[in-house]
Amino acid sequence: MKPIEKNKIQKNIEKIQNGIFDESNVENLFMTLRPYCKGYKKFKEIADFVAHNDARDRGIVNKVLEDRYIILTAYVRYLPPNKPFDLLDEFPSWIIRLIKNQANLIEKKVFLEEFKFSRTTFFEKLDTAYIIDHQLKIARYSKRALSISFWNAVEKCLSFCRIQAPLKQDDVIKEIIGVLKTNKIIINENLIRKNSDKITMCILLLLHKTVYKFEELNNAETFISDDPHYKSKKDMEERTPPNLYVAGSFVINGFNGQVVEVISPIFNTNLKVEEWCDSRLLITEILEDKTEIKRINLDADIVLDENFKISKPDLINQIYAS
Known part of the structure; x- marks a missing residue:
């Protein structure tokens, strides 16, 4: 790595450690370290996406x-x-x-x-x-x-089906730290972990509304969502509150015109929906036993506000206008 590149990365990581950054800093971190992340598959997956974010036809x-x-x-x-x-x-x-x-x-x-x-x-x-x-x-x-x-x-x-999210917040943060250490970037690991939620929010936006192309089958799309699968208050008590995650969606064409949409986890996070989303984006869902829960449904036009919460440009403009 050239000294000038290393210096740029050093300045960028200092901003991230101090909490004074946005998604462009995180995007730049993956981009600049992409040629130097050998052995870190999860980091490389996100870095490759940043480099080719129109449509993905390879990777984890x-x-x-x-x-x-x-x-x-x-x-x-x-x-x-x-x-x-x-x-x-x-x-x-x-x-x-x-x-x-x-x-x-x-x-x-x-x-x-x-x-x-x-x-x-x-x-x-x-x-x-x-x-x-x-x-x-x-x-x-x-x-x-x-x-x-x-x-x-x-x-x-042919008798079993195992579905696990290939990316998890803690693993991705661990690999970011590993890549930085491997390239001898001076870091404060505690500060990076302290800002891990904000870093993850930036990564979520990078992966939102991305098309993945298969060689000969239907395409897929990834998007930010939540996944409570609650039907009653008892379900809520037995399971943790819903977190933000990146889901993968694709359509299966069965026989006799049968069409099935499948949604499955791609990137699991530790981020609670109600803590990391603008409250104006949350909708109330009524469960079978009349219990109310907060859900989120996002389109492509989303941004992070100054508190790293998911919002929309028009909602942020309303605040500035007032």
Whole structure:
């Protein structure tokens, strides 16, 4: 890193540590450190987004959204009452990608103990078991004789669905600190953590209303939302209050004209909705037992006010006008 670049980063991080910053400072931090963040995947994901924020066609979030699309498309299209696909016949080639994605979620040790062969060997067997027609996007069984253990492994990969947010506030802040230390930027770690909520608010705005392009399937979009899933006061008492988070949304086209919209977590935060949103943006929702909760519904036109709360330009202008 050139001394002049290091000096710019140093000045920028001092503003962030002192709490005198906005989203442009956080955006600049990711941009300037992007070439120097090797090994920090979550930091790089956000930095790559800052560099190419029109539409994303690669990266952690893109892969996670595409993997979820494939998993849930299989559930929508092939679970009862629909007819299941036949592993010994032909089926959409993306099912092979689904099997491989799920196999990667099974620990290597578990693979060896349960099926008596490694995950690498499983992939090799899978590639010989099916012939892919790339033009028609169809996988056909090769008629090759394979062991019961192999088919058991395939069935296991098709039997579970694991969905976790790839980005979490504490992990992202930890990686920011790690990248700064790796590049020998002088920091006060306590001050960065003290401002972690404000830094996270800036990142949320960077990720809001972003389109993610899949190679051959439907596109997805990320947006800021909240996720309480409350139906009653009892639910509220048993669960923590809703936090802001970035959700990923995509549409699955099933059979017979069936359309299913799926929303799932991408970036979980520690930020309470009522603490970090302009109160004028909150709407009251009535639950089944008449309990009232505050929700937020955001479009693309949002900004951060002077207190780092999500607001809208016209609402902030009203304050200045008065």
